[in-house]
Each structure stands twice: as structure tokens, then as C-alpha cells.
Amino acid sequence: MNRQALITARNLSVSFGSTVAVKNVSFTVQAGRCLALVGESGSGKSVTAHSLLGLSGGNATADELAVCGQDALSLSERSWQQIRGDSVSMILQDALMALDPLRPVGREIGDALKAHGKLPRAERQQRVIQVLESVRMPEPERRARQRSTELSGGMRQRALIAQALAGNPQVVIADEATTALDSALTALVLAQLRELKEQGRGVLMISHDLAQVAHLADDIAVMRQGEIVEAGVTAQILGNPQHEYTRQLLRAVPSGVPRFAPLSASSRPLAAPMQKDPAPASSALSANGLSKSFGKHAAVESASFEVPRGKTLGIVGESGSGKTTTARMVLGLQPPDAGTVELLGERFAPAHEPQRRKLREQMGAIYQNPLGSFDPRYSVGQLLADALSRGKSKRAAEYRVPVTELLEQVELSPGLLDRNPRVLSGGQRQRLAIARALAPKPSVLVLDEPVSALDASIQATVLDLLDRIQVETGTSYLFISHDLSVIEHMSDNVAVMHQGKIIEQGTTAQVFAAPQQEYTKLLLSAMPRLR
Known part of the structure; x- marks a missing residue:
């Protein structure tokens, strides 16, 4: 079927001074079809998309750049203002x-x-x-x-x-439009984009999530370092990728990958899981009847769960389900209205801070935005020295050996000691956050959306790192995420939250293979899968 080309780019390049962000890319967006530009941050996807709206901010050149029948390289700003939103529009993240x-x-x-x-x-x-x-x-x-x-x-x-x-508009550009959404909302957005295709509009999808791309795109162009390294119909690219970078992106998708199986080819192989000696406490962490209200709104109601020693409990649910409020009560940052939290068999919440202080170093936390949790005045070495000394010293030189060991444990170079976290990449910052949390050798880590802001391959290496740390140290994880594929890969047991309540829990295999509650079935049916 011969479809109208709504956008044609032939040898499009975009430069910022001497830096070439996009180099000689060619593609078309046809009426009634979706083209996905996939790749990681810095690959040039968004710069390419913004060029189609005259908003790249750089110097754009091309042998041909046609947007809805107009020569985009010769348009005045006034003409662009008429095209934006009228012929072409963009949905941002x-x-x-x-x-x-x-x-x-x-x-x-x-x-x-x-x-x-x-x-x-x-x-x-x-x-x-x-x-x-x-x-x-x-x-x-x-x-x-x-x-x-x-x-x-x-x-x-x-x-x-x-x-x-x-x-x-004739063309809709979706720039990571589903990245921050839970599976149910992601499914809704993908369904709406699919409807646009059926109406005869063109869709340009920009994403690093190949599982979502598989459910919407007709064609895929894989971008790396400003160039398209592989392109073709979706079935061909996902079923028989030719470029190693495409294979790397596919390997990093966690859905369907067994527990402890590496997601990244660069990850070190795992040894057998560590077996700790029997301990008096039957679990590392337990919550019993936790409840919390804000005014008339019940954020969490009677939540109970256990995290076995050396295992991972994943808590999953859509935005507003009560996951983060539960985490804050577990960490002692938010007093529960009712219920208790026990850490290693001892009362942790509610409790007076002097009583809790002796246990606090047994529980660490890792958040979605590590940079927001770092003191901006401190270097990498100072942050780790502060954690190792329990807040008594910021002098990395006094703790050089344990600081270096921490960096090596999370696969960071000791050469970063004097750097400020602001200059680190997203993956390096998250590794630093893990190192800081591990400094006091905790028995439990609470991880609240720890990889949701990371690119696919970086997410894969961080998840592999967390697996390795658990295998080698026996640390227990309370892993909170709206991403079902991450929860499935990382968790031994799963608790599903909905409207403040835990409505279903069990082993990961049980919950994913035979969900009992309609809400759980809805979440799982909305989960994009590659495998």
C-alpha cells in the first residue's frame, strides 16, 4: 500500500557550534503509520524531533526536510508558528x-x-x-x-x-510520553496513539523502551551517537537485529528474564546466592497493619507484609496507590497512624528516635533522584566519608581504604573521589547512591523507583549490580516500582497496592502467572512485553 509521506528527512544533520548532535539521518513518517526513534539519552532522538518543529536550537542542514508538504529548511519563524500545533504537534514527557x-x-x-x-x-x-x-x-x-x-x-x-x-495535526510526535507513567496509564496512552494511526495520522514515537515500541511502532530507527545505526520494520528489528547496539538494547529489557540472570553483557557473572546463618528474627523486615491518613484521605490502610532475609519483596501499583507513603513509614520518616514496623525482630516504628537510633544503620534507602538526596557542597569522597563515619567526618582521606572499597563494590572508579556528583552521569549517580546506602552495611535496603529515570542499558547494569550485591552480602530489599517488568525480574515476592491497600501478595511466579484480583489482572494485561 502506497501511503503519503507526511515527513521526509534525507541526510538531516544538526550541529551546535563544533558539536554534531545529529549526523546524516534519513527517515519518513507516513500517514497511518508509526515510526519509532529508539536509543538512549544523548543519541540525538529529541534533537531530531525538535528539528521537525523548527525548534532544534542548532544549525539544521539536510538534502531534504519536508514537513506536511512544506520545505522546512526555508520556513520563516512566522510560518513555523502556523505549522506547530496545526500540522505537527508534540506530546512531551x-x-x-x-x-x-x-x-x-x-x-x-x-x-x-x-x-x-x-x-x-x-x-x-x-x-x-x-x-x-x-x-x-x-x-x-x-x-x-x-x-x-x-x-x-x-x-x-x-x-x-x-x-x-x-x-x-497530521503528525503527532510523542517524546518519551509514557516514561513516567505506570503500566495502566501507559497502556491508555499507547491505545490513544494507536487510534491516531487508525485515523490516518502519522506518529513519531521517541523512546528507549523497546517493549512499548513493539506495541505501537510499524517501523523502527535505532539511533546511537547522533546516527541511525539500524532501521527497518518492527518485526525485523526486534526479531532479527543486525547491529550489536540494537541487540544490547533488546537484552536490557527485563520482562521475561529470570531472576538473577544478567541483563547486560558487561555485567560480571553471579556466584551462588549467599546463605546467611539462621537468625532469631524470622524476617529482616515486617510491617503489620500500617495505616496513614492525610486529612480525610486514607493514603495507606492496614498494610501488612514481610521481607525475608536475603530476599526481595517488590511493591507495585499505579501512581497514588500508597507505595511511597508505605516506604516513608517503613523508614521511620512518617509516623503511622496505626500499625508497627519491625526490623530484625525489634520495634522500629512507631518508636522514639533514641530507641530507633541503634537500629537505623541497619536500614538504608535509595531514591529515584539521587542528586536531590546529595548535599550539593560535598564531593563523592566526602559523601561516602560522611556515611562511613555516621556523620562525624567529611574527610575522605581518613577513610580512603573503605571509600575506595565502596566505589569498587558499585563498579565506580576511585578517580571520581574528588568530583562533585553534579558532573556524574545518571548511572554513576545512582551507583554512588547505592554505595552511600551500603556504607554502614545495612541488613535492609528500601529502594523507591531506583531505576525509573535511567536509560535501558544503564538501568540494566544497575539492576545487575543490585542483584550482585544481594547475592554477595545477603542484603534484603524492599523494592518499590510502578514498572511491572522490573518488579518481575528483581523480586522473589510481590505485593500489589491499590488505593492504599495491599490487595494481593505472593511469590512473583504465583502473582504473575495466576493473579487472583481483577486489578492485578488489569495491571498485568496492560504490561508491554517483548518476550
């Missing part, structure tokens, strides 16, 4: 940043129509409600009057999609 927190979302969508001189005011308001309904926004009239900060994460993303669709 972070809806909270993309939407104006001071204006109702309905006004933002209406202003997109107004900017193109479309529809009288009364008809614009009707169109706003219509497009919100099309993305299945609950109570669209009421939501249109609300600001983005008053909406849930899923509702904000729907509002952002509605804004992109308001002008009936």
Missing part, C-alpha cells in the same frame, strides 16, 4: 513542567486553537471539551476548569495529549 500551573488546562488547550485563528470563542470551548472526552478525561467539563497541579499524573498527561490533538 513531563506534563507538570509542560503545562502552565497558573492557568486552567481548558484555557491552555483553547489558547492553542486561538493561536491558529481556529473557531470562534464559543466553539473553541466546545472543542476543548470534545478533545478532552476523546482522551477519556473523566468529568471533562470540571477538569477543564482545573489547573495542572490539581490533576493526577494520568490526568495531566491526558490534558497534554488533548492539547496536542486540539488542532487536528
Whole structure:
């Protein structure tokens, strides 16, 4: 079938001074089809996409760059303003940043129509409600009057999609539009993008998640260091990849990979899991009837679970299900309204801080955004010295041997000792966060979305590292994530949270193979899989 080419790029290059971010890439986006640009941060995907809107910020050159029938290389800024949102629109990753927190979302969508001189005011308001309904926004009239900060994460993303669709564009660019969403919301966004294809629009999907790409894309172009290293139809690329980098990306997808099997070819092989001597406590960590309310809202209700010694309990659920509030109560950062937490058989919460202090070094925490948890004044060495000395010293020279051992344990170079964490890569920062958490040799680590902000291959190496640390040290993990594929790969046991309650728990094999609750079945049915 001969389909209309809505976007054609032939030998497109984008440079910033002497730095070439995109080099001689060629592709087409056809009506009724989805092309996925896949690759990791810095591969040039987003710069390529922004070039199609005249927003690359650099010097764009090409043998041909046609956008909806127009020569994009010769367009004035005024012409670009007419094309953006009218012929081509973009759905961004972070809806909270993309939407104006001071204006109702309905006004933002209406202003997109107004900017193109479309529809009288009364008809614009009707169109706003219509497009919100099309993305299945609950109570669209009421939501249109609300600001983005008053909406849930899923509702904000729907509002952002509605804004992109308001002008009936021929091409929609989805730039990591599902990265921060749980599996149910991801499935909804992918379904809406699929509907756009069926309506005859072109979709350009930008992602590092090949499992999601497999469910939407007709064609794939794999980008690395500004170049397309492999391209073809989706079945060909995913079923018989020719380039080693493509194979690396596929290997890094955790869904369907057995427990402790490495995700990265660069990871060291694992020894047999460490067996600790029997201990008086039957579990490393146990929660009994934890509850927490904020005003009239019950964030967590009667949550009970156990983390066996040397094992991982994964807690999974969508945004707002109560996962992070549960983690904060476990860590003693939020007092429970009811219930208790026991660490190594002793009461940890609720408890007075002097009573808890003797146990505190037995539990560490690793968060999604490590940089936000580091003191910006400290170097890598100072952060680790502070953790090793229990806050008594920041002098890395006094702790050079244990600091070096910690860095080696998380596979970081001792040459980073004097660096500030700001100059480290995302993967290096997360390894540093793991090293800091391991400094007091804890028995339990609480990991709250520890890899959700990382690229696929970096995520793979961090997950492999966490596996190795558990095998070698016997540390127990409470692993919290909305990513079912990560939970499946990393967990021995799983607890499913919904609306503040643990509705189902069991071994990972039991829960994933034979879920008992309808909500669990819904989550699993929405989970993108490659294998």
C-alpha cells in the first residue's frame, strides 16, 4: 500500500557550534503509520524531533526536510508558528513542567486553537471539551476548569495529549510520553496513539523502551551517537537485529528474564546466592497493619507484609496507590497512624528516635533522584566519608581504604573521589547512591523507583549490580516500582497496592502467572512485553 509521506528527512544533520548532535539521518513518517526513534539519552532522538518543529536550537542542514508538504529548511519563524500545533504537534514527557500551573488546562488547550485563528470563542470551548472526552478525561467539563497541579499524573498527561490533538495535526510526535507513567496509564496512552494511526495520522514515537515500541511502532530507527545505526520494520528489528547496539538494547529489557540472570553483557557473572546463618528474627523486615491518613484521605490502610532475609519483596501499583507513603513509614520518616514496623525482630516504628537510633544503620534507602538526596557542597569522597563515619567526618582521606572499597563494590572508579556528583552521569549517580546506602552495611535496603529515570542499558547494569550485591552480602530489599517488568525480574515476592491497600501478595511466579484480583489482572494485561 502506497501511503503519503507526511515527513521526509534525507541526510538531516544538526550541529551546535563544533558539536554534531545529529549526523546524516534519513527517515519518513507516513500517514497511518508509526515510526519509532529508539536509543538512549544523548543519541540525538529529541534533537531530531525538535528539528521537525523548527525548534532544534542548532544549525539544521539536510538534502531534504519536508514537513506536511512544506520545505522546512526555508520556513520563516512566522510560518513555523502556523505549522506547530496545526500540522505537527508534540506530546512531551513531563506534563507538570509542560503545562502552565497558573492557568486552567481548558484555557491552555483553547489558547492553542486561538493561536491558529481556529473557531470562534464559543466553539473553541466546545472543542476543548470534545478533545478532552476523546482522551477519556473523566468529568471533562470540571477538569477543564482545573489547573495542572490539581490533576493526577494520568490526568495531566491526558490534558497534554488533548492539547496536542486540539488542532487536528497530521503528525503527532510523542517524546518519551509514557516514561513516567505506570503500566495502566501507559497502556491508555499507547491505545490513544494507536487510534491516531487508525485515523490516518502519522506518529513519531521517541523512546528507549523497546517493549512499548513493539506495541505501537510499524517501523523502527535505532539511533546511537547522533546516527541511525539500524532501521527497518518492527518485526525485523526486534526479531532479527543486525547491529550489536540494537541487540544490547533488546537484552536490557527485563520482562521475561529470570531472576538473577544478567541483563547486560558487561555485567560480571553471579556466584551462588549467599546463605546467611539462621537468625532469631524470622524476617529482616515486617510491617503489620500500617495505616496513614492525610486529612480525610486514607493514603495507606492496614498494610501488612514481610521481607525475608536475603530476599526481595517488590511493591507495585499505579501512581497514588500508597507505595511511597508505605516506604516513608517503613523508614521511620512518617509516623503511622496505626500499625508497627519491625526490623530484625525489634520495634522500629512507631518508636522514639533514641530507641530507633541503634537500629537505623541497619536500614538504608535509595531514591529515584539521587542528586536531590546529595548535599550539593560535598564531593563523592566526602559523601561516602560522611556515611562511613555516621556523620562525624567529611574527610575522605581518613577513610580512603573503605571509600575506595565502596566505589569498587558499585563498579565506580576511585578517580571520581574528588568530583562533585553534579558532573556524574545518571548511572554513576545512582551507583554512588547505592554505595552511600551500603556504607554502614545495612541488613535492609528500601529502594523507591531506583531505576525509573535511567536509560535501558544503564538501568540494566544497575539492576545487575543490585542483584550482585544481594547475592554477595545477603542484603534484603524492599523494592518499590510502578514498572511491572522490573518488579518481575528483581523480586522473589510481590505485593500489589491499590488505593492504599495491599490487595494481593505472593511469590512473583504465583502473582504473575495466576493473579487472583481483577486489578492485578488489569495491571498485568496492560504490561508491554517483548518476550
